[in-house]
Every structure is written in C-alpha cells, then in structure tokens.
Amino acid sequence: MRHLIDITDFTVEEIEAILDLGDEMIADPAAYKEALRGKILATLFFEPSTRTRLSFESAMLSLGGSVLGFSSADSSSTAKGESLMDTIRTVSCYSDIIAMRHPKEGAPMAGSLKSYVPIINAGDGGHNHPTQTLTDLMTIRRCKGRLGNMVVGMCGDLKFGRTVHSLIGAMSRYEGVEFVLISPPELKVPAYINDELKKKAIPFREVETMEEVMPELDVLYMTRVQKERFFNEADYIRLKDTYILDPEKLRTAKTDLSILHPLPRVNEISTRVDDDPRAVYFDQVRNGRFVRMALIKTLLDWRNEA
Amino acid sequence: MKVDSIHTGIVLDHIRAGRGMDVYRYLHLDELDCPVAYMRNVRSEAMGRKDIIKIDANINVDLDVLGYLDPGITVNIIVDGQLVEKKKLSLPEKLTNVITCKNPRCITTVEGALDQVFLLKDRARGVYRCMFCDAERKSKALR
Structure with a gap:
C-alpha cells in the first residue's frame, strides 16, 4: 500500500502524472464530481490548521466523497492518553484514506506502519509537508511551464520551514535547478539538507539579504517565521521581522518572477505586493485544492490496483 | 598481567583503546552470569594500544551494535579452545x-x-x- 509521507516517496513521473491530473481537474471539475462517491477521507489534525484541513475536505467533497475527523488533539482520544498508533488503527477502520497533521516529526511515518489505509502527511512538525510541495510544484509548473532550469530563491525560516525542506527535496530532482537560500544564520536549512545538496552536486548559495540576489531569481518562495516552532519566545521576537517583501525590493526582480508563499502570511509580504502579477500565492491556494483531489484519487486508484 | 584463555566463548579484539566500556555497556555484558574479562590498554603492533573483552560463554553478540560502535572490532569465536570463526564487522545498514x-x-x-x-x-x-x-x-x- 502506498502512502505519501515524504515527497520523494513518489517518483518524478508519478508526481508529473498527479500534476497532469490536477490540471485536468481544474479544466473540467464537473467530470470528477462523482469520482469518489462512497469513499471516506479522515482528516486527523493533532495541530491546528485552517487552510490545509479545509483544502483536504474541499478536495474530497469535490470528488463526491465524504469527510470525518477532528481539528485538534484536544477533541480526540489523544486527550485521554491514547497512543497515536492506536488512534490510527481505529480511524483506519472507519475510513478509506487518512490525511494527518501532527506536531511531532515522523508521526505520519509512524502512523503508516499500523494503518490499514493510505496515509497522507499533511505536515509533521518542522519536518515535511509534501502536499504543500505538490501545490508548489503545480503552481510553478503552471506559471513557468516547466520544473527545471531555473533559479529558486527560498527566503525566511529555512530551519523549521517544512515546506522549504520538502520543496528543496522535490526540485532537486529536476535538471538545471539552482537554489539561493536566504535566511539569518539562526534559521539556515538543517545540515542534512545541506549535505544532500552537496552530495548530489546541486548548486546552492546561502545569503542573508534578498536584495543581493533578487535580479537572478525565477521563483521566490517566501516563508513565515513560525512562532510555534520556537522553544524560546525571545528568539522568535528577534527573528520574526527579518525579511519583508515589498514593491521597492521587487524593483530589480525579473518581470516573469513568480512569488510563492505557503500561507498564512503575517507580515513577510506587504499587502502592496498582492496585486503585482508576479504574486501567485493565492493561485497556490486554489491549486492546493485540485492537486489534493488528484492525490487522493491517485492513492485510492493505486490501492484498488494493488 | 595474565588473563586465562577461554575454552568456549567469544573474544572481542581490536577495540579502540578506552572504548571497551562502551562495548561492555551496549552489549549489556553486566547482565551475564559467566566470567567476562575486560582488558584495557593492551599493547598492539597495529594499533599501539587496544582493548580486549573475553566472554567465557557462547552468547549471541549483536553484531549490528558492534559494527555501529566500531567496525574495526574483530569477533573471534572459540570452541573447545580452538578459534573456529573470525568475524569482520561493517557499519550496518x-x-x-x-x-x-x-x-x-x-x-x-x-x-x-x-x-x-x-x-x-x-x-x-x-x-x-x-x-x-x-x-x-x-x-x-x-x-
């Protein structure tokens, strides 16, 4: 049985097929409105989320399926002390597929060891967020028409930013991608990602200001400094406003730059950028629903074929 | 210093000097009720100094643990006073x-x-x- 725990669980070809299906669903959503009639998605959110949970639920409902689940650990048996493994075993008896978010890193992988149905990682701590990555890949491909041969800037919290980790892992597999990692020294990417890039001989640079690299970028991926990832609030306050993208900083950018953000945004992108045609972060939100539709359908199709 | 040869058991040789206690702990040798000898800083032509552990019983040694601790350790299996097997280690997958x-x-x-x-x-x-x-x-x- 296939799960999606880490974006690299899927081959490049499998990802392309999911993105193709997502594009078809955008073009003709009515053709898929009964595709999963009678199927149930469980959304197990042990950590609060609005966008991702609603996106999964919207995706399943758009395919004619049903949804059950909880939106915080307080409203599940976890509050009574039930282990994650027991919760997963139980819920996998009630559903056909599970999307789970958990504050602990590796929780979806642990869940997949005991689940009777496919598990989708909807975010595990500061570790991975592969469905956001599918959303990002779909958005980049729809903007650029390709996923290789480009300079990708990642800006903000690259240490705890799970969307960044997953996106680097995914885009590392395409030819001609160069990364520019823009962060304060305290929020650089973890050593294991650095090592992977070096091992695969993928060009990357670490810099501390976005201004110095802006003219080179084809994609600028902005991230929020996440309060919930810090043990020490003083560190959060010191770092939270390090990078703010505004129209002045964009003056030197390419005309076909694509600005992405996994959202929610706090103040790292000025609202004055929202109407710039290069800002595609709200397109990302829409794409997220369709690519999750494609993912859910693909995982269930694979399971039926197995 | 003289430590008797063992009749049937295991000799863990070529342990890096000073690391024998790590091996002792990770293999839980303190839980055995057979004789166990730990020799520290033994002279070695190849290593200068080394540690050696002799276990006077044929126990199942977790080779993965040993490989992780030090893949240079040699595991000698002794039966009836004869060396019957010499195992080389590597880092386990x-x-x-x-x-x-x-x-x-x-x-x-x-x-x-x-x-x-x-x-x-x-x-x-x-x-x-x-x-x-x-x-x-x-x-x-x-x-």
Missing part, C-alpha cells in the same frame, strides 16, 4: 533499538511502542538518520 533519537520533536520521544530505527545514509562519514524525523547520529567509531 539499519540499526533497530541500538541508539535513541535526540530530537525532542521526534515522534519516538512520545510513542513508547515505536522502535528506534536509524538508517545508514553516508557510510564514509558513518552518518545515520532517524527513520522518522531524519535527525542525524554519527557512528561512535568515526567521531
């Missing part, structure tokens, strides 16, 4: 319940029923990663 994840955000810190599983990611540098959270640990021998 997978470690299960040998080391624990130090990442406070890892799921293994709260789910007691989970095995602690580490996978070898870089043999040359002896780097292992937690199967769940990707946190890194390095082989003790290569630090």
Whole structure:
C-alpha cells in the first residue's frame, strides 16, 4: 500500500502524472464530481490548521466523497492518553484514506506502519509537508511551464520551514535547478539538507539579504517565521521581522518572477505586493485544492490496483 | 598481567583503546552470569594500544551494535579452545533499538511502542538518520 509521507516517496513521473491530473481537474471539475462517491477521507489534525484541513475536505467533497475527523488533539482520544498508533488503527477502520497533521516529526511515518489505509502527511512538525510541495510544484509548473532550469530563491525560516525542506527535496530532482537560500544564520536549512545538496552536486548559495540576489531569481518562495516552532519566545521576537517583501525590493526582480508563499502570511509580504502579477500565492491556494483531489484519487486508484 | 584463555566463548579484539566500556555497556555484558574479562590498554603492533573483552560463554553478540560502535572490532569465536570463526564487522545498514533519537520533536520521544530505527545514509562519514524525523547520529567509531 502506498502512502505519501515524504515527497520523494513518489517518483518524478508519478508526481508529473498527479500534476497532469490536477490540471485536468481544474479544466473540467464537473467530470470528477462523482469520482469518489462512497469513499471516506479522515482528516486527523493533532495541530491546528485552517487552510490545509479545509483544502483536504474541499478536495474530497469535490470528488463526491465524504469527510470525518477532528481539528485538534484536544477533541480526540489523544486527550485521554491514547497512543497515536492506536488512534490510527481505529480511524483506519472507519475510513478509506487518512490525511494527518501532527506536531511531532515522523508521526505520519509512524502512523503508516499500523494503518490499514493510505496515509497522507499533511505536515509533521518542522519536518515535511509534501502536499504543500505538490501545490508548489503545480503552481510553478503552471506559471513557468516547466520544473527545471531555473533559479529558486527560498527566503525566511529555512530551519523549521517544512515546506522549504520538502520543496528543496522535490526540485532537486529536476535538471538545471539552482537554489539561493536566504535566511539569518539562526534559521539556515538543517545540515542534512545541506549535505544532500552537496552530495548530489546541486548548486546552492546561502545569503542573508534578498536584495543581493533578487535580479537572478525565477521563483521566490517566501516563508513565515513560525512562532510555534520556537522553544524560546525571545528568539522568535528577534527573528520574526527579518525579511519583508515589498514593491521597492521587487524593483530589480525579473518581470516573469513568480512569488510563492505557503500561507498564512503575517507580515513577510506587504499587502502592496498582492496585486503585482508576479504574486501567485493565492493561485497556490486554489491549486492546493485540485492537486489534493488528484492525490487522493491517485492513492485510492493505486490501492484498488494493488 | 595474565588473563586465562577461554575454552568456549567469544573474544572481542581490536577495540579502540578506552572504548571497551562502551562495548561492555551496549552489549549489556553486566547482565551475564559467566566470567567476562575486560582488558584495557593492551599493547598492539597495529594499533599501539587496544582493548580486549573475553566472554567465557557462547552468547549471541549483536553484531549490528558492534559494527555501529566500531567496525574495526574483530569477533573471534572459540570452541573447545580452538578459534573456529573470525568475524569482520561493517557499519550496518539499519540499526533497530541500538541508539535513541535526540530530537525532542521526534515522534519516538512520545510513542513508547515505536522502535528506534536509524538508517545508514553516508557510510564514509558513518552518518545515520532517524527513520522518522531524519535527525542525524554519527557512528561512535568515526567521531
């Protein structure tokens, strides 16, 4: 049985097929409105989320399926002390597929060891967020028409930013991608990602200001400094406003730059950028629903074929 | 100093000097009720000094643990006073319940029923990663 725990669980070809299906669903959503009639998605959110949970639920409902689940650990048996493994075993008896978010890193992988149905990682701590990555890949491909041969800037919290980790892992597999990692020294990417890039001989640079690299970028991926990832609030306050993208900083950018953000945004992108045609972060939100539709359908199709 | 030869058992040779107690602890040799001899700083032509552990019983030694601690250790199996097998070690591809994840955000810190599983990611540098959270640990021998 296939799960999606880490974006690299899927081959490049499998990802392309999911993105193709997502594009078809955008073009003709009515053709898929009964595709999963009678199927149930469980959304197990042990950590609060609005966008991702609603996106999964919207995706399943758009395919004619049903949804059950909880939106915080307080409203599940976890509050009574039930282990994650027991919760997963139980819920996998009630559903056909599970999307789970958990504050602990590796929780979806642990869940997949005991689940009777496919598990989708909807975010595990500061570790991975592969469905956001599918959303990002779909958005980049729809903007650029390709996923290789480009300079990708990642800006903000690259240490705890799970969307960044997953996106680097995914885009590392395409030819001609160069990364520019823009962060304060305290929020650089973890050593294991650095090592992977070096091992695969993928060009990357670490810099501390976005201004110095802006003219080179084809994609600028902005991230929020996440309060919930810090043990020490003083560190959060010191770092939270390090990078703010505004129209002045964009003056030197390419005309076909694509600005992405996994959202929610706090103040790292000025609202004055929202109407710039290069800002595609709200397109990302829409794409997220369709690519999750494609993912859910693909995982269930694979399971039926197995 | 003289330590008697063993009749049937295991000799762990070529342990890096001073690391024998790590081996003793990781293999839980303190739980055995047979004679165990730990010799420290023994002269060695190849290593200068080395540690040796002699176990006077044919127990099952966890070779994965030994390989992780130091792949240079030699495991000699003695039966009826004769050396019957000499095992060479290497870094194992997978470690299960040998080391624990130090990442406070890892799921293994709260789910007691989970095995602690580490996978070898870089043999040359002896780097292992937690199967769940990707946190890194390095082989003790290569630090």
